[in-house]
Amino acid sequence: MNIDEMEQQLKLNLKPERYRHTLGVAYTAASMAMAFDEDIQKAYKAGLLHDCAKGYSLVQQRKFCEKYRISLDGILTDSPQLMHSALAPFIAREYYGENDLEILNAIECHTTGKPKMKPLEQMIFIADYIEPDRRMIPGLCEVRKMAFQNLDVCTLQILDHTIEYLKGRKQKIGYKTIETYEYYLKQTKA
């Protein structure tokens, strides 16, 4: 699918506010690709596709997980909102004809991040957090600036905020988030 077709399809499948967020992530990721000399088209496409599974209800998402044999381990059962990122590469491939592995990997880890992310993966993880439509939260201005300066430091800032936020709301913090946080803490100290 070319970008026009992808946008039309996403507009049909996502709620208007989700589609607006999607465009925000695509443009933000593309801008970051400009700042870091990465592939702008890939960043834009990955931004477009990152929430492509969000057009389905949690019940439908669960059915898709069965169909694609995605194991619903503890994390997915405890935090069903993480299902859409596990599903994203499968939906992107089947319904949006996307076969680029770098794009598929980037959309798969966009909610929790993972250790040793590639720049494209980091840009999608970060763009999801900072896109212009995101409501203002403490520290967001600093994170937004850092997004165009240092991807590792920015990733760490986001994970730090996310963990504090989840702690504050007494919510469970997934092991993947902790693992990613610890990796980038080491990485930025080195």
Ligand SMILES: [Fe+2]
């Ligand atoms: Fe998402």
Ligand SMILES: [Fe+2]
């Ligand atoms: Fe998103």
